[in-house]
Amino acid sequence: GRKVLIVYAHQEPRSFNGSMKRIAVEELSKQGCSVTVSDLYAMQFEPRATRNDVVGCLHNSEEFNYGVETWEAYKRGSLSNDVIEEQKKVEEADLLIFQFPLYWFSMPAIMKGWMDRVLVQGFAHEFPNCYDSGLLKNKLAMFSFTTGGSKKMYAKGSINGDIRYLLWPMQHGIMHFCGVKVLAPHICFAPEYVSEEKRKEMLIAWAQRLKTLWKEEPINCSPEWYFQ
Amino acid sequence: GRKVLIVYAHQEPRSFNGSMKRIAVEELSKQGCSVTVSDLYAMQFEPRATRNDVVGCLHNSEEFNYGVETWEAYKRGSLSNDVIEEQKKVEEADLLIFQFPLYWFSMPAIMKGWMDRVLVQGFAHEFPNCYDSGLLKNKLAMFSFTTGGSKKMYAKGSINGDIRYLLWPMQHGIMHFCGVKVLAPHICFAPEYVSEEKRKEMLIAWAQRLKTLWKEEPINCSPEWYFQ
Numbered sequence: 230g231r232k233v234l235i236v237y238a239h240q241e242p243r244s245f246n247g248s249m250k251r252i253a254v255e256e257l258s259k260q261g262c263s264v265t266v267s268d269l270y271a272m273q274f275e276p277r278a279t280r281n282d283v284v285g286c287l288h289n290s291e292e293f294n295y296g297v298e299t300w301e302a303y304k305r306g307s308l309s310n311d312v313i314e315e316q317k318k319v320e321e322a323d324l325l326i327f328q329f330p331l332y333w334f335s336m337p338a339i340m341k342g343w344m345d346r347v348l349v350q351g352f353a354h355e356f357p358n359c360y361d362s363g364l365l366k367n368k369l370a371m372f373s374f375t376t377g378g379s380k381k382m383y384a385k386g387s388i389n390g391d392i393r394y395l396l397w398p399m400q401h402g403i404m405h406f407c408g409v410k411v412l413a414p415h416i417c418f419a420p421e422y423v424s425e426e427k428r429k430e431m432l433i434a435w436a437q438r439l440k441t442l443w444k445e446e447p448i449n450c451s452p453e454w455y456f457q
Numbered sequence: 458g459r460k461v462l463i464v465y466a467h468q469e470p471r472s473f474n475g476s477m478k479r480i481a482v483e484e485l486s487k488q489g490c491s492v493t494v495s496d497l498y499a500m501q502f503e504p505r506a507t508r509n510d511v512v513g514c515l516h517n518s519e520e521f522n523y524g525v526e527t528w529e530a531y532k533r534g535s536l537s538n539d540v541i542e543e544q545k546k547v548e549e550a551d552l553l554i555f556q557f558p559l560y561w562f563s564m565p566a567i568m569k570g571w572m573d574r575v576l577v578q579g580f581a582h583e584f585p586n587c588y589d590s591g592l593l594k595n596k597l598a599m600f601s602f603t604t605g606g607s608k609k610m611y612a613k614g615s616i617n618g619d620i621r622y623l624l625w626p627m628q629h630g631i632m633h634f635c636g637v638k639v640l641a642p643h644i645c646f647a648p649e650y651v652s653e654e655k656r657k658e659m660l661i662a663w664a665q666r667l668k669t670l671w672k673e674e675p676i677n678c679s680p681e682w683y684f685q
Contacts, residue, residue: 240507241521276504276566279468293469294649296605334630335563338504338573342566360616377524388588390680395626402562402623421522452618456684 230261231443234322238269238329238340245420246375248432250328253373256439265318269339275311276342282309300350308349315347324442325370325409327399331377334395344403353407363408369447370404372396373415373435380418392416393455401450410447458489459671462550466497466557466568473603473648476660478556481601484667493546497567503539504570510537524578531579543575552670553598553637555627559605562623572631581635591636597675598632600624601643601663608646620644621683629678638675 235253239246250266257264267274278295280287287293288301302308308316319325329336336344348354354363376383376392383392400411415438417431448454463481467474478494485492495502506523508515515521516529530536536544547553557564564572576582582591604611604620611620628639643666645659676682 240523243520244522270505270507273505276570277498277501278560278565278567279498292471294472295468332506332573333569333576333634334626335569337506338566338570339506341561341563341569342504345560345566348561386680390625390629394622394680394684395630397618398562398623398626401618406561452622456622 230263231323232321233257233262233264233324233326234318235264235266235326235328236269236340236343237266238337240270245417245428246328246330249373249375249417249435252432252436253326253328253439256436260440265322267315267318267343269343274339274343276339276345278342278345282312282346283307284309296350303349303351312346312349315343316352319347319353319365323368325368326373327370328373330375336374336399348403348407359406359408361408363406366408366410368409369412370400370409371412371415372399375417375420377421378419379422383418397455400448401455405450411450412442412445413448458491459551460549461485461490461492461552461554462546463492463494463554463556464497464568464571465494466565468498473645473656474556474558477601477603477645477663480660480664481554481556481667484664488668493550495543495546495571497571502567502571504567504573506570506573510540510574511535512537527574528578531577536577540574540577543571544580547575547581547593551596553596554601555598556601558603564602564627576631576635587634587636589636591634594636594638596637597640598628598637599640599643600627603645603648605649606647607650611646625683628676629683633678639678640670640673641676
């Protein structure tokens with residue numbers, strides 16, 4: 230059975246994002262996958278990258294450098310426990326699903342903190358092992374999110390610009406950088422502003438997509454996909 | 458005298474980012490500006506968008522909706538104190554400078570949390586008052602940041618893509634959305650990997666730019682600037 234990690238960032242279980250997460254757990258479990266959820270708000274996950282992420286002495290206590298310190302701490306096994314726990318989940322997973330509401334053309338800070346703190350050098354990448362040779366190669370990722378704006382507002386030439394523009398930092402800058410292959414994003418536009426019926430249709434479409442997820446080909450994660 | 462708010466996200470005062478922040482305070486103060494610094498790590502600024510941001514009762518306690526709750530709380534003056542303090546600083550400022558190291562093609566989570574929590578509906582935008590009619594119009598913003606990668610690695614056609622691609626969510630999706638005019642970013646490429654002399658040159662160039670900052674024209678914050 231395949232292993233899936235869902236990194237989930239919504240405060241309210243009864244929210245549309247909460248339903249999306251529940252459906253993914255149910256549908257993937259039904260397929261025989263083993264599914265783990267990191268429910269970031271429920272965990273009160275720490276988003277701040279600080280000295281507390283290193284247990285014990287620093288490599289250089291004269292001038293704190295987060296990137297260097299966490300790299301060194303990873304190598305000697307002295308990252309903080311919450312980070313190590315997340316790294317174990319990532320290590321085991323074949324697929325990472327990020328489920329969140331879009332905040333300011335990006336992910337909520339609590340999820341950005343997960344990226345900042347979990348994907349440390351040595352674990353997820355280590356020059357020259359980045360992009361296609363990143364240390365998390367052979368894994369898949371998908372960004373599944375809701376927007377406030379409608380699909381029309383995120384079309385090319387409209388005020389918010391093509392939705393793909395804002396996927397570049399997340400899909401290419403983070404996942405591709407670590408070697409992870411990216412499945413097409415799953416975007417639910419403006420669930421807050423549509424009818425109950427339309428919301429149900431969106432949830433059904435998500436369950437449907439998950440049924441054939443493992444047959445999907447990753448996107449070609451290059452500038453052409455995003456900007457042409 | 459003009460008013461400047463520097464939102465600063467680095468853990469180490471002795472860092473290159475710390476020097477950039479100090480130089481901005483000195484140079485702008487010398488010009489007669491009144492400068493305020495939000496030193497996010499020193500403040501242990503909370504990046505998580507939670508129910509704690511609303512003091513007292515919720516508008517709808519059945520299903521927590523962060524956007525709705527903070528909008529309502531803003532209108533009745535019941536946002537949490539730390540958010541109100543930051544909003545006051547923004548309100549007074551003519552110019553916002555964001556000083557940070559680039560983390561994953563974006564800002565560190567602690568700064569993303571500042572955006573998520575401070576720029577609430579009602580305060581920074583309120584449909585249809587967004588983009589050119591955003592509620593923070595008549596203010597300027599500048600993103601000043603350091604990278605790990607070299608300038609060459611962030612050129613068009615190279616592996617990281619044009620550095621402008623990753624500026625879209627921050628400059629257009631956040632600042633422009635709130636009506637803020639965006640000055641050209643100030644980017645120090647790979648200060649960790651250059652000579653001490655080159656680092657000094659970068660600091661001098663920053664001080665120089667600040668001398669004529671108020672004469673600069675904002676960029677034309679449209680897709681053409683980013684993707685052509």
